[in-house]
Every structure is written in C-alpha cells, then in structure tokens.
Amino acid sequence: MLPIIKGKTLISFLESLNFTIIRQRGSHVRMKSEDGRYTTIPVHSGEAIPKGLLRKIIRDDLEMTLEEFTLAYNEYMGRIQ
Template sequence: MALLPILSGKEIIQALERLGYYIVRQRGSHIRLHHPSKKPVTIPNYKSIDRSLLRKILRDIQLDDEEFLKLL
C-alpha cells in the first residue's frame, strides 16, 4: 500500500477525469462526478483532502492506491 499524498479536491478531480469520470453538478463545495460504468462519487472541493478521506474515495470507486498514483 503506497503512501498517498495530501491533494486538493481539484487535483483529485483532474485525476478521476483521466479515468473517465465527468462532472455532473456542484452544490456548495462538493462536486459530483459520474462514470459510464462505475459508481458516482462526490469529491469535496477543499484545498487539502486528508489521506483517510482520499483512501475512502478510492475504495468507493474500487481503485487501488498505485493505480491512482499513476493518474497524477
């Protein structure tokens, strides 16, 4: 298990867009992304997102740490 960096919401969204996710809507500081064949995911648009929350997001979309780090 790789050590995940502390990233901003914008950086996480850009990485997920490379994976095929696209922005559907935004409400306040939370951005909803959809994928044609995977579960939708909500990303908070914060300046820094803690590693534990990032790991939870990756678990929800069934993506392991190494695959995500390659997208950065």
C-alpha cells in the same frame, strides 16, 4: 504512501479517467464514471483532501487499490507537468 491532493487536482485526474461532473452543490462536486461509479469530491479553498477520505474515495468509490491509484496518479502528474 498516498499523495497530498487538493480537490480541484483530484477532479482533473478523475476527468482523465472518464469521470464527468454531474453537479456541484456548494463546495462538493459529484462525479460519475462511464461505468456507473459515483463519487463526491470536496473542494475547499486550497485545502488538501484528508487522507482517510481519500482512501475511502479510492477504495469504495473508484474501486481501485491504493497501489493502482498511486501509479495512475503519478503517471497523470508526469503528463501534465
């Protein structure tokens, strides 16, 4: 099951996976990984990213399985708390 994630939290998590912010236009942040993968994260004031969009980001942009993402995200959340 996917966690409920806000845009700013997802950006911090992706930075821990060596993604960097390359630009921001309005409420959308564009990020790039060291190996050339790109993603765009919506950052709307306090709103969680919709599940369907999160799935698309994980599978298509991050090229991870849902299980890989969930394990990495839970490990990350354990480290920062």
